Amino acid sequence: MATINELRERIHADSSEEIVAEYLEKIEKSKLNAFITVSKESALLQAREIDSKGHEGPLAGIPIAIKDNISTKGIQTTCASKILTGYVPPYDAHVIEKLKAAGAIIIGKTNMDEFAMGSSTETSFYGPTLNPWDTKRVPGGSSGGSAAAVAGGEAPVSLGSDTGGSVRCPASFCGVVGLKPTYGVISRYGLISYANSLEQIGPFGSCVRDVATIFDVIAGHDPRDSTSVNREANYSSALKNDVKGMKIGIPQEYFGEGTDKNVERSVRDAINTLEGLGATTIDIKMPNTKYALSAYYVIAMSEASSNLARFDGMRYGLRTEDSDWHTTFSQVRAAGFGDEVKRRILLGTYALSAGYHDKYYLKALKIRTLIKQDFERAFADVDVLIAPTMPYPAFKIGEKIDDPISLFLSDVDTVPVNLAGVPSISVPCGFTNGLPIGMQIIGKHFDEASILRAAFAFEENTDFHTRQPEGS
């Protein structure tokens, strides 16, 4: 794993083309199945152009992998679904425009749970991605390909999206850094919606600095996204090895039943490390946490049932044999969507139906308000909250896939953050049986600076982030 700074030096000395070619070769030889599409030709072309122009821009010549639910002009974008196979978007997402303008090179589109619905990258139409630390295990999800690519050395940095933990979960399982920003900080224009009121695009990297560097490039106001906020910030400048006086809250509900003992121990050790660096800690109660999962799934599935209605085979993507439009729509969707996607569309449709709307959807919105209030109360007393990202390390491929409820439950520590819209970063904080453990540092709305600073200070004083899986 090379950092952006290391690569910059090599690009300067050699060329971007060489670096890009190395990564492409690595991807080609890999068995992780982290990528759905590798944009070899366009990446090399782009690298040559940047080499000839003289490496202008903060990410000049740096390769980056993009989750396959982010629209890339001229590069197939599938959401890991059969229904979008062959769909080549005619436009770039806002974040892609920003990355290209900064000189970054899109090397490919990464594997994910179909339409970002899952926590293991096993629901992909293109087969599961393997965890670089143990190829019998899942990389987490839904942005599993993006996390595995960074952990496996197939890309220095990548983008994922986080609807209910889809950046933080795979960051935790793959032992890399992943950031879920405050809702509204990064434009969603071009992010193919799963649950629009919850999700944000977020960067992965092998260290906090790389994540902050990418974040600086892609954050900022975009008039094409009405939920995008307009505030200026320089996140890299927040990276100070100094947490003196920082108040850390420890939400007790996040260390509850079902949390692996080694995970709990590692996270508590990490908190002690920060205390040793001058931070203070306080136990916090967030009493509505137990309702978060139910509310999250009702809201996410309701929105998804509507968001995914556009996939009808009329304009792009899969098309089955033509019949009358009613029949054709049904056939396309029956053949194009996987089981998990169908399950969520059905449940979401049900939750929004007349007679059930108030009982499920409206009630979930009320719980969402309560969860937000939990966070507001907590942040009245503390600067950041620290908790496990996932209750356990990466599980085995196939272990939970036939038990959707058990898979839903694994998101217990990540979804409250999305309901509240606050930022959270997952950083490696330990290992158990050779598998990485992640802790998440949660901040106030728009206070990415604090969580980046805490994460950076922790990283500067520990070496978990430097460990690499064999062969990466």
Add this chain to the structure above:
Amino acid sequence: MYENPDGVMIGLEVHVQLNKLKTKVFCGCSTDYHNDPPNSHVCPVCLGLPGSLPVINRKAVEAAIKIGLALNCKVEEHTQFYRKNYYYPDLPKGFQITQYDFPISSGGYITIEGEDGELKVGITRAHMEEDPGRLVHEGTIDKSKYTLIDYNRSGMALIEIVSDPDMRSPKEARRYLDKLRNIVEYLDIFDGDLEGALRVDANISIMGGQRAEIKNISSHKGAERALLFEIVRQKNVLRRGGVVVQETRHFDEAREITISMRSKEEAHDYRYFPEPDLVPLKISGWAPAIKATLPELPDARRMRFVEQYGITDDHAKALTSELKLAIFYEDVAKKADPKMAAVWVCDVLKGELNYRDLTVDAFKKENMQKIIELLASKKITEDGAVDIIRTLLDKGGSPDEIVKEKGLLKVEGDIVATAAEEAIKENQQAVADFRAGKEKALNSLVGAVMKKTKGRADARTAREMLLEKLG
């Protein structure tokens, strides 16, 4: 007092397309597509491509507020967009962005001429939504082998104006539509002449029974015919001892009948929920500023015309019933006698335009001014003026040229006198009849004078001249 013998209740849902805005309601695509190929005014947003997001067009919101104010509605402080979920090929996202709770305006009224005097028709609400694409079929909808879709229309801003069920006859419904169209045209946000500019769904019940919803009505005349048909149909159902069922019916414009849409009868559950990609819109404070810029509306202009120009209320009403006509009249009246202008624009020009299916755009105000000037100075006759108007519409040219070409200048008095003398000499029988008391005999003498002057004589002058010479 109108009895409403069949207990007719009609409520209308009118979709007004804001086709005078420069761009669509949620994207920057141009609205000027009517002369361009299909699917040439589209982008990721109005095509609903994966990942695209809507952004509200501020001008469309302002136009919606204008309409709300013009319809005497209460304009809300906050408004919210919702998703209406249903599948249809013209709907690229599988849902329509519309309004549900918190519509932009509600609770207004307009006044129309009812069956028994002035009628106030309540406006339930006027809300914003996006237009779907347009389906094009080969032949009729049920026989076509395929459907073509043109998304140029997709994402056009619509205002749906829902009335209370206050109308009691198809005629009242038509007058409501005329008035509504007139009002939105006055607001300069809508051109009613463009294809698909105004579409109507009508709800109608009789004798307190269930209502039928008639869809696909695209003209005012169509609405009146569809409703007339529907009253007869529902009466026939009752006469046969049946019950009118609540259903959606399709208006077949060519055959002027309504057809049950049984295949789509399954009750729709649109699963409305707030559009997550659009934040609630705070519009408090917008309305007063917009109200200040509201143009003069038809009723106010009508009253002003009566006062300012001294014309009859009937003329003022006719002139203000179409914005273009009202503007034309005022332009003419600036340089011509306003009362004469009212008569000639309303009673003559409008008829000639209607006969040719033309709008007032087809006639130059300068020509009208000239014609009235010629009339006022008695240089041409009224028949001559009509001739000029018709010639201008059919062949073009200028009034002066036409007068010259056709020799329409009113002839001098002594020529008429000579013609009258000759007529008397040559028609002794008629003279004798007239003297014997047959008043009508004079007419044939007038006719003879006209013939001799090739119609250039003024009939009244000829008559006076004849009486003088016979007296």
